[in-house]
Amino acid sequence: MGNHLVIDSSKCVGCGQCVQVCIRDNLAVSDGKVHETGGPCFDCGQCEAVCPKDAIRLVRYEGREPEEYDQSEKVIEYGDMVEFLNRRRSCRLFVGERLDEDEVAKLFEAVRNTPTAMNSMGVEYVLLTDRMPDFLRHIARILEPERARFPRIDQFCSMEDPGRLGRHPLIWDATQAIMAFSEVPADSVIAMGRIEMAAYTMGLGGFYSLWIQKADEVDHEALMDFFPDVPRSKRMNCVFVIGHPKTRYRRTVPRDDAVVHRY
Numbered sequence: 001m002g003n004h005l006v007i008d009s010s011k012c013v014g015c016g017q018c019v020q021v022c023i024r025d026n027l028a029v030s031d032g033k034v035h036e037t038g039g040p041c042f043d044c045g046q047c048e049a050v051c052p053k054d055a056i057r058l059v060r061y062e063g064r065e066p067e068e069y070d071q072s073e074k075v076i077e078y079g080d081m082v083e084f085l086n087r088r089r090s091c092r093l094f095v096g097e098r099l100d101e102d103e104v105a106k107l108f109e110a111v112r113n114t115p116t117a118m119n120s121m122g123v124e125y126v127l128l129t130d131r132m133p134d135f136l137r138h139i140a141r142i143l144e145p146e147r148a149r150f151p152r153i154d155q156f157c158s159m160e161d162p163g164r165l166g167r168h169p170l171i172w173d174a175t176q177a178i179m180a181f182s183e184v185p186a187d188s189v190i191a192m193g194r195i196e197m198a199a200y201t202m203g204l205g206g207f208y209s210l211w212i213q214k215a216d217e218v219d220h221e222a223l224m225d226f227f228p229d230v231p232r233s234k235r236m237n238c239v240f241v242i243g244h245p246k247t248r249y250r251r252t253v254p255r256d257d258a259v260v261h262r263y
C-alpha cells in the first residue's frame, strides 16, 4: 500500500525510527520490515533522512541521491552564528553591478531546503532587474490611495517618474529586488530570511521593503497583472531589495532586549 516511497527491504532492520518521525501515519513495521500504510504522505522525506540503514527513497525524487552529512560535527557554532546575526545591517546603498548568475544560483540554492507548511514547497520567486522601473511605475498607481496615510508613499507617488532610479524613496539606490510569493505568508518570510542570510555570507546586502509589499495588500489583483507567470492564489508576502553593498558598517549598535513573556 502506498506509493510514495521505495523501501529497500534488504537494508531495512525494522527499527521503526521512520515510523516515529512520520506525521502522516504512512509507515508501519511488520515482520521486522517497514512498509507504507497508504497514509497521506506529503513527501517530506523525514523517513529517508532518519533511516540509519539508508533504506528509503522518495519516489518523487528517484534518481536523485541524498547527501550524507557528518554526524560528529556541528556546522556552525552558536557564538559564530550570533555574531553573524548581530553584525547584519540593512544595506540601502549599492555599487552599480548587478548580481551575476553564480550569485543568483547560490541565493536560490539557500532556499531549497526551507521548511514550508504541509511541505507545499510552494514559494515562487521573482528576481526583478530590467523591469524595475516599470514595476515601480506599476505600484505607484496601486499605492496612490495610500498617499494621505503614509508620507513615504506620498513622496513616491509625487515623483514625476516613479520609475526613475537613484536615491529612490522606496528602493534608495538599488536596482534589483527579490519577491517571494506563497499561499501561506510565513513560507515566504522564512524563505526570504534564508536568502538574506546567504546574501550576507556572499558579501551581498539588502533590506526588506514594507512599501513594495504594501502594493499586494492594497490591490493584489492589480499587482499580479505585472507577474503573469505567478499564480494569483499566491500573494507577495516578502520583498528583499538586494545588491552589492557600497556601505561598510563598522560596529554593532545597541538594541532593545527581546521581550519574552512566560506563561
Ligand SMILES: Cc1cc2nc3c(=O)[nH]c(=O)nc-3n(C[C@H](O)[C@H](O)[C@H](O)COP(=O)(O)O)c2cc1C
Residues within 6 Å of the ligand: 088, 089, 090, 091, 092, 170, 207, 208, 209, 210, 211, 212
Ligand atoms: C518587514 C520589514 C520591512 C522593512 N521595510 C523597509 C522599507 O520599506 N524601507 C527601508 O529602507 N527599510 C525597510 N526595512 C528595514 C528596517 O528599517 C531596518 O531593519 C531597521 O531600521 C533596523 O535596521 P537594521 O536592519 O540595519 O538593523 C524593513 C525591515 C523589515 C523587517
